[in-house]
Every structure is written in structure tokens, then in C-alpha cells.
Amino acid sequence: MQEHEGNPIHCILIDDDQDDIEIFKLAIAQTGLKIKFQSARDGVRGLELLNSLTSSPDFIFLDLNMPNLDGKQTLVEIRKQKKFTDTPVIIYSTSSYINDIRETSRLGATGFVTKPNNIDSLVEILTSIFNNTYAFKTSAYYK
Numbered sequence: 001m002q003e004h005e006g007n008p009i010h011c012i013l014i015d016d017d018q019d020d021i022e023i024f025k026l027a028i029a030q031t032g033l034k035i036k037f038q039s040a041r042d043g044v045r046g047l048e049l050l051n052s053l054t055s056s057p058d059f060i061f062l063d064l065n066m067p068n069l070d071g072k073q074t075l076v077e078i079r080k081q082k083k084f085t086d087t088p089v090i091i092y093s094t095s096s097y098i099n100d101i102r103e104t105s106r107l108g109a110t111g112f113v114t115k116p117n118n119i120d121s122l123v124e125i126l127t128s129i130f131n132n133t134y135a136f137k138t139s140a141y142y143k
Contacts (some may be wrong), residue, residue: 008034009130010055014046014074015039015063015092020115024061024092027122033130043069047077056087059129062109064093064100072107079108090129 013024021039028035038057040046043066050060060078064071071091078084088110093100096114104112111134116122128134 006034008036009059010036010057011038011059011061011130012046012049012057013037013039013061013063013092014043014049014066014071015061016042016066017063020063023119023122027119027126030119030123031127031130033127035130042066043071043074043077046074050078050081050084056083058087060084060087060089061092061113062089064091064095064104072104075104075107075109 011028013021015021015024018041021041024039025037028037038049040049046062047069050057062071062074062078066074069077071093075089075091078087078089089108091100091104091109091112092115093112094115101112111129113125113129116125125134
């Protein structure tokens with residue numbers, strides 16, 4: 001979803017790795033887009049954050065390997081809630097394992113992004129996601 005009426009794009013990252021959160025934050029800043037960013041350190045905190053919101057975020061990025069409630073379990077809980085039915089949930093993981101990709105698709109994720117190894121690639125990916133030009137279906141990451 002692009003910026004609408006001057007409102008920033010609201011993006012949430014649920015990831016237990018503080019370094020990955022910081023890199024994600026830096027990449028967002030480099031997109032040049034107006035973005036409201038929030039993060040949570042695990043699935044339990046992520047669900048608490050989501051449930052505290054008055055409206056659905058524009059994008060939820062979700063790591064798979066986290067303590068307490070992993071990404072797949074968190075995804076299931078997010079998809080149970082009506083207010084997040086149309087919210088894009090993008091798996092953001094070091095995994096590129098085909099079974100993770102297939103299972104998260106089946107559980108309702110919008111797309112799957114394997115964490116890139118440099119910030120420039122992440123900026124490029126995030127910019128295309130936020131501008132609705134990222135082709136998940138043709139990237140072999142979904143279907």
C-alpha cells in the first residue's frame with residue numbers, strides 16, 4: 001500500500017534478532033518513503049502490539065525462528081483475527097527452505113522474503129514491496 005493522503009505507510013516487523021531490526025530500520029530510512037515503523041521481539045509481543053492498534057498496519061513482516069511463539073504460530077494467530085484478514089503478512093527469514101515457503105503460504109502469508117546479505121538489496125526489496133511492485137508469485141517464493 002502506498003502512502004495515502006500524506007499518511008505514512010505503517011509497517012511492523014516481528015523479529016527476535018535486534019541486529020536484524022536495526023538493519024531493517026536503516027533500510028526503511030533509505031527507501032525515502034514516509035514510513036511509521038514498529039517492532040516486536042517475539043510472536044507473543046508481536047500479537048500484543050497488533051492487538052493494541054486501533055487500525056491494521058499496512059504491512060507485517062514476520063521472522064520464522066523466534067522464542068515463545070514462532071513465526072508460523074504467530075501467522076496462524078494473526079490470520080484468525082478479522083481485522084488482519086487483508087493485511088499483507090510477509091515472512092522475513094534467513095530460511096529459503098521450500099517447505100517453509102510452502103507451509104507459510106498455506107497458512108496465509110502474502111509472500112516470503114529471504115533476508116538478503118546486504119542493506120542495498122533490502123532497500124530495493126522493501127521499496128518494491130511498499131510500492132506494490134514486488135512480484136512474490138513470480139519470485140518462486142510463492143506458488
